[in-house]
Amino acid sequence: MGNVTVNSSSMNCTIDHTIHQTLAPVVYITVLVVGFPANCLSLYFGYLQIKARNELGVYLCNLTVADLLYICSxxxxxxxVLQHDNWLYGDLSCQVCGILLYENIYISVGFxxxxxxxxxLAVAHPFRFHQFRTLKAAxxxxxxxxAKELLASAYFLLHKxxxxxxxxxxxxxEHYPLQPWQRGINYYRFLVGFLFPLCLLLAAYRGILRAVHRSHGTQKSRKDQIQRLVLSTMVIFLACFLPYHVLLLVRSLWESSCQFAKGxxxxxxxxxxxxxxxCVADPVLYCFVSETTHRDLARLRAACWAFLTCSRTGGPREAYPLGAPEASTGKNEEPELLRKLHSTFQTPTSPGGAGSPTARLA
Incomplete structure (x- = not known):
C-alpha cells in the first residue's frame, strides 16, 4: 500500500508511503480546522496593532499571512495523500504548493x-535603537x-x-534519493534559513531573561510567569522546526542510496x-496569551452575542452587555506574550504614564 517508485538517473527507488495515508490526513485536517480561524483572528488583532502605530503588528500580520497561505495549500x-500520492493538478500547481509548504517554514522563522x-531591544535597550522600532522599519x-524567500523559491521553479x-x-x-541540485539548496536552508535565525532568537531571549533578572522591583511571580512564557516559546519553536532541519541535514550529507532513503x-x-x-502555535503564543487580546476577544464575543440576541428578539439591544470588557485602543498595546514584561522596567520616578519614556516600550 502506498509504494512509490521514483526514477532517477542511476536507480529505481521504491519506498512505502503509508505514513502519507495514515498520519498526514489527521495532521492536515487538524491544522485546517484549528489554524485557519485562529490565524484569521490573529490577523485581525495584528491589524488593530498597526492602526495603533505598533510595529509588532506588522510582524504579526506578516507571520499570519505566511501561515494562511500555507493553510490554503x-x-x-x-x-x-488521500489519492495515494497522486497529484491530480498541473506541474506548476505542484511547484507552487510545494513552495508554500517549505518556504512557510523560513518565513515563519524570519518573523x-x-x-x-x-x-x-524594547526591554534591554529601551532608550537606544529607536529607529529600528518604527512602522517604517518593520x-x-x-x-x-x-524577497529573500521568494528568490530562494524561484530556484525550485527551474526543476521538474x-x-x-x-x-x-x-x-x-519528492525525489529519492536526493538529486545533486537539492543538496546545495538544503545547505542554504539549514544554515541561512534556520541556524542563523535560531542563534539570533536564542541570543534575544537570553538577553530578555537577563534583563528580567536584573529588575529588582519585579515580583517573583511575575518573573516566573515571564520566564515560563519565554521558555515555552523556545520549546515550541524547537519542537516544530529542529527535528525537520536535523533530518534535512542528515539526508543532504549522507543520502546517496535507495536503502538510506528507505530507512x-x-x-x-x-x-x-x-x-x-x-501554524497553530503562532497565534497561540503571540496573540491569544496577552491581556490586551483577551479584552479584544471578549469584546468581539460580546458583539457577536449581542448581534445574535438582537436577531432573535428582533429589537435593538445594547452593543455590549453589562460587565463586558471594553476595547483597549492604546498605542502601547502589543498582540504578543511579552507585553507584561515592559511594566517591570518602570522605575518609581517613571510610572509609565503617557509622558514617561517607559511608556514607549510597547
Missing part, C-alpha cells in the same frame, strides 16, 4: 526572529524577508517536481508534519 496536499529581537524588514511512479501516479515534490523516510516525513503545527 493544505486541501491540495490532503487530496494528494519570529524579528519579533524576538524587537522585544529584546515594513522594510518585512519586504526584505519576503512532478514525476511518475511505477503505478502511473504523479508524485509531487529515514518515515522519520523525515514525521518531522515535516511537525512543522505544520507552527
Amino acid at each position: 493544505l486541501p491540495f496536499w490532503l487530496q494528494y 519570529l526572529c524579528c519579533i524576538s529581537i524587537d522585544r529584546y 515594513v522594510s524588514i518585512s519586504v526584505v524577508i519576503w 517536481e512532478v514525476v511518475e511512479d511505477g503505478n502511473q501516479h504523479r508524485v509531487c515534490f 529515514i523516510f518515515n522519520a523525515y516525513h514525521f518531522s515535516l508534519l511537525l512543522t505544520s503545527f507552527n
Whole structure:
C-alpha cells in the first residue's frame, strides 16, 4: 500500500508511503480546522496593532499571512495523500504548493526572529535603537524577508517536481534519493534559513531573561510567569522546526542510496508534519496569551452575542452587555506574550504614564 517508485538517473527507488495515508490526513485536517480561524483572528488583532502605530503588528500580520497561505495549500496536499500520492493538478500547481509548504517554514522563522529581537531591544535597550522600532522599519524588514524567500523559491521553479511512479501516479515534490541540485539548496536552508535565525532568537531571549533578572522591583511571580512564557516559546519553536532541519541535514550529507532513503523516510516525513503545527502555535503564543487580546476577544464575543440576541428578539439591544470588557485602543498595546514584561522596567520616578519614556516600550 502506498509504494512509490521514483526514477532517477542511476536507480529505481521504491519506498512505502503509508505514513502519507495514515498520519498526514489527521495532521492536515487538524491544522485546517484549528489554524485557519485562529490565524484569521490573529490577523485581525495584528491589524488593530498597526492602526495603533505598533510595529509588532506588522510582524504579526506578516507571520499570519505566511501561515494562511500555507493553510490554503493544505486541501491540495490532503487530496494528494488521500489519492495515494497522486497529484491530480498541473506541474506548476505542484511547484507552487510545494513552495508554500517549505518556504512557510523560513518565513515563519524570519518573523519570529524579528519579533524576538524587537522585544529584546524594547526591554534591554529601551532608550537606544529607536529607529529600528518604527512602522517604517518593520515594513522594510518585512519586504526584505519576503524577497529573500521568494528568490530562494524561484530556484525550485527551474526543476521538474512532478514525476511518475511505477503505478502511473504523479508524485509531487519528492525525489529519492536526493538529486545533486537539492543538496546545495538544503545547505542554504539549514544554515541561512534556520541556524542563523535560531542563534539570533536564542541570543534575544537570553538577553530578555537577563534583563528580567536584573529588575529588582519585579515580583517573583511575575518573573516566573515571564520566564515560563519565554521558555515555552523556545520549546515550541524547537519542537516544530529542529527535528525537520536535523533530518534535512542528515539526508543532504549522507543520502546517496535507495536503502538510506528507505530507512529515514518515515522519520523525515514525521518531522515535516511537525512543522505544520507552527501554524497553530503562532497565534497561540503571540496573540491569544496577552491581556490586551483577551479584552479584544471578549469584546468581539460580546458583539457577536449581542448581534445574535438582537436577531432573535428582533429589537435593538445594547452593543455590549453589562460587565463586558471594553476595547483597549492604546498605542502601547502589543498582540504578543511579552507585553507584561515592559511594566517591570518602570522605575518609581517613571510610572509609565503617557509622558514617561517607559511608556514607549510597547
